Structure formats: C-alpha cells, structure tokens
Amino acid sequence: YGDEEESQDYLFKIVLIGDSAVGKSNLLARFARNEFYPNSKSTIGVEFQTQKMDIDGREIKAQIWDTAGQERFRAVTSAYYRGAVGALVVYDISRRQTFDSVGRWLNELHTHSDMNVVTILVGNKTDLEEAREVSTAEGKLLAEAQGLFFMETSALDSSNVKAAFETVVKEIYDILR
Numbered sequence: 001y002g003d004e005e006e007s008q009d010y011l012f013k014i015v016l017i018g019d020s021a022v023g024k025s026n027l028l029a030r031f032a033r034n035e036f037y038p039n040s041k042s043t044i045g046v047e048f049q050t051q052k053m054d055i056d057g058r059e060i061k062a063q064i065w066d067t068a069g070q071e072r073f074r075a076v077t078s079a080y081y082r083g084a085v086g087a088l089v090v091y092d093i094s095r096r097q098t099f100d101s102v103g104r105w106l107n108e109l110h111t112h113s114d115m116n117v118v119t120i121l122v123g124n125k126t127d128l129e130e131a132r133e134v135s136t137a138e139g140k141l142l143a144e145a146q147g148l149f150f151m152e153t154s155a156l157d158s159s160n161v162k163a164a165f166e167t168v169v170k171e172i173y174d175i176l177r
C-alpha cells in the first residue's frame with residue numbers, strides 16, 4: 001500500500017470568481033504562463049488551466065477554472081462550481097463596488113459547492129495604490145469575519161500571485177492528506 005500512496009495523484013479543482021474586470025483571467029495568466037494582458041476585454045483562451053505544483057515534495061495538479069466572462073450577466077452556471085475544492089474570490093482594490101459584491105459571490109459559491117471549499121479573498125491590482133478605494137484592513141476584516149484566507153495581489157507586477165494560489169492548494173492538501 002505504501003507504493004500506492006507514493007504514486008497517488010492529486011488533482012484539485014479551483015474556481016476563480018468575482019466581478020467582471022477585477023483581474024481573474026490575468027491572475028491565472030500570470031500564475032500559469034507568466035503573462036499579462038494590459039487590455040483584455042474578456043477571457044482569453046480556455047475554460048480551465050492545469051498547473052503542476054510541488055507541495056512538500058509531492059506533485060499536485062491544480063485545475064484552475066476561469067469564467068468566460070459570463071459573470072457580467074450574473075450567469076455563472078452550477079457546472080462551473082461542481083467538484084470545486086478551492087476558490088479565489090477576487091475584487092479590485094481600486095473599485096469599491098467589486099468589494100461590495102464579495103458577499104454575493106460567497107453566497108453563490110456556497111449554494112453550488114461544498115461548504116468546506118477552501119477559499120481565499122484576493123484584493124487585486126495593488127499596483128494601483130494611488131487609486132485605492134478599499135483598505136487592506138477592510139479586506140482583512142471581511143476575510144476574518146467570513147473565515148477566509150486573505151491576500152492582496154497584482155497580476156500586473158506579479159506580487160503575491162503565486163502565493164495566493166499556493167495558499168489554497170497547500171491548505172487543500174493539508175486537509176486531504
């Protein structure tokens with residue numbers, strides 16, 4: 001049985017959610033391909049991307065799902081959430097409205113997936129510090145109140161992008177192993 005455990009494959013489905021234009025697709029592009037699209041109008045490419053990660057010397061595959069822009073119409077389907085064990089709920093620190101939507105996204109997540117889905121609240125676009133509308137303290141407070149991990153990121157300058165995804169994957173791994 002030892003051998004069996006050794007060769008076990010981990011595949012975690014993780015979903016990206018949050019209002020339109022908060023940077024979900026660019027967070028994934030930065031994480032998976034180290035790319036950034038300055039003028040992306042909507043999602044480029046595939047519905048999910050599988051990223052190999054090394055956690056505690058073990059290979060883990062994170063299957064990260066991105067919306068195809070349907071969040072604009074509040075029509076993210078239940079299939080999108082099905083089987084998810086992790087979620088990144090993203091807002092834009094320079095647009096308060098996107099932070100105000102976080103509660104709605106959490107409701108939707110919990111309606112369509114397991115209550116125990118490992119979730120991180122992500123305040124993206126920290127490079128736009130001069131245009132900030134949501135303080136770090138506010139983000140932290142909401143995350144604490146909702147029992148979520150929290151991180152601020154920039155898909156543009158790469159800060160914390162890897163760390164945000166890794167936080168989720170590591171926690172899922174710790175729960176399951």
Ligand code: GDP
Pocket residue numbers: 018019020021022023024025026027037038039040041042043124125126127128153154155156157
């Ligand atoms: P999505 O609708 O949530 O997938 O958002 P996108 O990834 O398509 O990004 C929407 C817009 O925000 C695009 O013009 C991106 O170039 C821009 N954007 C995404 N992330 C960042 C970031 O960290 N900083 C800045 N300044 N712009 C970003």
Ligand code: MG
Pocket residue numbers: 024025026042043044066067068069
């Ligand atoms: Mg997108």
